[in-house]
Amino acid sequence: MPTPIKSITNPKLRLEVLTPEEIRKIHEATLWIIEHAGVRFPSKRALDIWQSFGASVDAGKSIVRAKGRIIEEALEQAPAAYTLCARDPSQDLPLDGNHVFVGTDGCGVEVLDIETGARRTSSLRDVSDIARIADATAEIGFHWVPVSAQDMPPETRGLHEVKAIWENSSKHVQTESIYNEREARVAIEMAAVLAGGGEALRKRPLLSLMQCTAPPLGQDGGSLDAALLAAEAGIPTGFMTMAACLTTGPATLAGNLAVGNAEVIAATALLQLAYPGAPVFYAAAQTASDLRSGAYTGGGPEDFLFGAAQNALADFYNIPLSMGSFATGAKEPNWQAGVENSLSTFMACVAMSDMLLGVGLLHGSRIWSYAQMMMDCEIFSIIHKTMQGIVVDDETLALDTIAAVGPGGNFLTQKHTLKHMRDVFLPQFMDRRPYNEWEAKKDDARDWALAKARKTLAGHQPDPLDRKLSAEMARIIKSIEEGNK
Amino acid sequence: MSTDLFPKMAQSIIDGDSDAAVALARQAVESGLDPLEAISKGFVVGVNTVGEAFAKGDAFLPELVMAGEAMKAAIAVLEPEMQKRDMTRTMLGKVVLATVEGDIHEIGKTLVGTMLSASGFQVYDLGVDVPSAKILAKVKEVDADIVGLSALLTTTMVKQKEVIDVLDKEGLRRKVKVMVGGAPVTHDWVQKIEADGYSEDAIGAVTIAKQLVGAA
Ligand code: B12
Numbered sequence: 268m269p270t271p272i273k274s275i276t277n278p279k280l281r282l283e284v285l286t287p288e289e290i291r292k293i294h295e296a297t298l299w300i301i302e303h304a305g306v307r308f309p310s311k312r313a314l315d316i317w318q319s320f321g322a323s324v325d326a327g328k329s330i331v332r333a334k335g336r337i338i339e340e341a342l343e344q345a346p347a348a349y350t351l352c353a354r355d356p357s358q359d360l361p362l363d364g365n366h367v368f369v370g371t372d373g374c375g376v377e378v379l380d381i382e383t384g385a386r387r388t389s390s391l392r393d394v395s396d397i398a399r400i401a402d403a404t405a406e407i408g409f410h411w412v413p414v415s416a417q418d419m420p421p422e423t424r425g426l427h428e429v430k431a432i433w434e435n436s437s438k439h440v441q442t443e444s445i446y447n448e449r450e451a452r453v454a455i456e457m458a459a460v461l462a463g464g465g466e467a468l469r470k471r472p473l474l475s476l477m478q479c480t481a482p483p484l485g486q487d488g489g490s491l492d493a494a495l496l497a498a499e500a501g502i503p504t505g506f507m508t509m510a511a512c513l514t515t516g517p518a519t520l521a522g523n524l525a526v527g528n529a530e531v532i533a534a535t536a537l538l539q540l541a542y543p544g545a546p547v548f549y550a551a552a553q554t555a556s557d558l559r560s561g562a563y564t565g566g567g568p569e570d571f572l573f574g575a576a577q578n579a580l581a582d583f584y585n586i587p588l589s590m591g592s593f594a595t596g597a598k599e600p601n602w603q604a605g606v607e608n609s610l611s612t613f614m615a616c617v618a619m620s621d622m623l624l625g626v627g628l629l630h631g632s633r634i635w636s637y638a639q640m641m642m643d644c645e646i647f648s649i650i651h652k653t654m655q656g657i658v659v660d661d662e663t664l665a666l667d668t669i670a671a672v673g674p675g676g677n678f679l680t681q682k683h684t685l686k687h688m689r690d691v692f693l694p695q696f697m698d699r700r701p702y703n704e705w706e707a708k709k710d711d712a713r714d715w716a717l718a719k720a721r722k723t724l725a726g727h728q729p730d731p732l733d734r735k736l737s738a739e740m741a742r743i744i745k746s747i748e749e750g751n752k
Numbered sequence: 753m754s755t756d757l758f759p760k761m762a763q764s765i766i767d768g769d770s771d772a773a774v775a776l777a778r779q780a781v782e783s784g785l786d787p788l789e790a791i792s793k794g795f796v797v798g799v800n801t802v803g804e805a806f807a808k809g810d811a812f813l814p815e816l817v818m819a820g821e822a823m824k825a826a827i828a829v830l831e832p833e834m835q836k837r838d839m840t841r842t843m844l845g846k847v848v849l850a851t852v853e854g855d856i857h858e859i860g861k862t863l864v865g866t867m868l869s870a871s872g873f874q875v876y877d878l879g880v881d882v883p884s885a886k887i888l889a890k891v892k893e894v895d896a897d898i899v900g901l902s903a904l905l906t907t908t909m910v911k912q913k914e915v916i917d918v919l920d921k922e923g924l925r926r927k928v929k930v931m932v933g934g935a936p937v938t939h940d941w942v943q944k945i946e947a948d949g950y951s952e953d954a955i956g957a958v959t960i961a962k963q964l965v966g967a968a
Pocket residue numbers: 373374375376414415443444445446477478479480481482483487489490508509515560561562563630631632633854855856857858859860861863864899900901902903904905906907931932933934935936949950951952953954955956957960
């Protein structure tokens with residue numbers, strides 16, 4: 268039996284980070300940017316599509332300028348809700364605006380080894396191990412390719428990675444590590460093998476794709492071509508902006524939102540022009556660059572505000588949102604990681620982002636830590652509980668019980684207490700022991716989180732993938748590799 | 753008159769005001785001021801001031817970058833005058849800089865370029881997604897001392913090695929030093945591809961570059 272996936276639903280907490288009037292202003296500013304400054308689309312196919320829908324195209328510079336009407340009409344074609352499907356249908360994820368699901372973070376380059384703790388280059392084995400632990404972890408709803416399989420050839424790396432995840436988990440796979448048409452074509456072919464053909468895959472997309480925009484106001488050619496191919500196959504596809512205050516966007520938050528929004532909605536509109544009704548999502552991981560080094564910070568107050576604001580924008584366009592949270596710059600699981608990941612995730616959750624990316628990486632999405640993965644899951648659990656808010660009704664007001672105990676006494680002996688005690692949150696990794704017990708061991712959350720990861724890896728058997736399907740995927744990858752020679 | 757031009761020149765750089773820097777450079781040319789002096793006693797003083805403030809944490813990145821831009825603008829005006837007088841500004845070395853083919857990450861590379869220029873290197877920034885052949889061509893064209901290669905993806909790091917191999921094949925490897933950087937670049941990788949240096953940030957890049965040209 269798979270562990271049921273934990274998601275936030277029917278929240279009692281709300282936050283208005285932007286008023287409807289402010290959202291409209293950002294939207295209008297965005298349309299102005301797309302029409303006047305333009306957005307760069309360095310893909311022949313994309314430029315042809317824009318041209319045929321009446322946008323003005325500067326072919327030399329690959330810059331598209333489109334009237335607001337073209338963008339707005341295209342976006343209206345996008346479905347408001349759809350489902351990310353899993354190999355195991357009981358683990359499907361409805362992106363319906365009433366669920367928040369968490370994924371693993373993606374594309375790390377190093378790993379803190381689960382046994383030795385040493386920092387080393389990531390490999391395919393890590394991809395499998397992390398997928399297996401994620402499969403068993405209730406807080407994790409779907410996968411990104413957590414780290415890069417650097418022991419695999421660069422040309423087919425992304426394919427080995429998705430195969431390894433499918434083999435080690437029955438949850439949905441979203442890849443952000445495939446960013447050219449060639450690899451995307453094969454990944455979709457592999458997904459079709461799993462789903463039982465192209466039409467079956469369209470009905471049950473076992474794969475989704477995340478592409479980056481190229482801030483400021485640009486796209487990557489390979490990513491565009493990969494996304495168009497995915498949209499054609501009915502594979503849910505999103506464009507993520509990382510426009511950052513000071514470097515790839517204005518220093519001011521509103522301006523940076525408008526830049527990022529222009530990139531995302533222009534790319535999303537392109538997919539709708541080409542394939543009306545294709546499932547798409549809005550994706551964002553905006554931040555402010557560090558004032559001293561220009562580094563990607565991934566965890567300041569600006570990030571927290573963007574986390575909520577971008578959901579307001581995605582809601583305005585009525586498409587699901589994938590939000591970057593848990594993006595700490597900390598070098599190891601520590602205070603900074605706790606503060607940054609809690610606040611970014613809280614803000615993205617309270618705004619009801621459909622997907623949150625993702626748990627496990629440190630140092631600005633570069634170093635994988637199994638302990639951090641587990642602690643990030645606990646952060647989500649705490650927020651999950653908080654989002655349920657305070658229920659006020661006769662049962663929860665508990666007047667009979669209060670009267671029975673009266674002044675003084677305690678509630679430990681009450682049936683009402685027994686009935687509701689499990690509503691109280693019980694953390695896995697918070698230290699609530701007596702001081703002397705801590706003093707004797709001096710261990711903490713990091714040790715317990717790592718121990719849990721180890722135990723899961725050693726004990727969890729994922730629902731095995733049919734050997735024949737595995738072999739077929741391997742054959743497809745091999746034929747590409749041999750063709751490359 | 754020249755004496756009151758110098759502090760103004762420095763100030764234009766400190767303010768990151770390219771327009772003012774250009775106007776002052778023109779004034780210098782018109783009044784027959786020695787262009788090398790305009791640089792060393794005027795504009796460079798401003799660059800150093802900003803650089804020092806930055807190192808102390810009193811100035812921020814945008815101020816540093818704007819100072820660099822203003823400096824470039826001023827030099828562009830003085831350059832023809834220097835040629836006319838048959839003068840050359842002594843630079844620490846020539847650096848060809850690029851983000852490798854298939855990779856569009858730009859910011860880190862650009863910051864490295866800014867810092868190198870501000871520190872006295874002649875930088876030829878080829879942009880992003882640059883094929884190895886194009887890098888090689890530029891190295892030959894400008895007779896570069898250093899090639900700086902940025903790669904942020906595990907799939908594109910291999911292009912850093914490709915450039916090294918190409919330089920080797922052309923018999924240029926001994927003459928041209930190669931430094932690399934970017935998110936996935938580690939010490940092991942640097943040793944494996946036999947690059948001459950790497951750094952995790954732009955300030956470190958300057959230290960390495962200086963070592964590589966023997967100016968440290
Ligand atoms: C911002 C960003 C982007 C932006 C870049 C915007 C732009 N205009 O430049 C965008 C959105 C375009 C982008 C796209 C993608 N990205 Co990206 N990106 C980042 C991010 C978050 C920060 C990079 C950055 O700008 N840092 C700030 C600058 C100042 O730092 P820096 O680049 O590291 O540079 C410093 C040093 O490295 C060094 N240095 C750099 N170059 C050089 C060169 C020399 C010679 C020397 C000496 C030193 C040196 O000095 C610099 C200055 O201090 C990193 C994660 C990270 N924390 O690094 C991911 C990251 C690099 N991206 C990643 C990925 C996967 C992608 C995409 C493939 C995602 C996708 N599915 O579309 C695409 C790639 C498209 C392509 N073909 O290139 C991965 C790569 C890891 C991997 N496994 O390969 C990372 C690590 C994040 C992650 N885990 O997902 N990205």
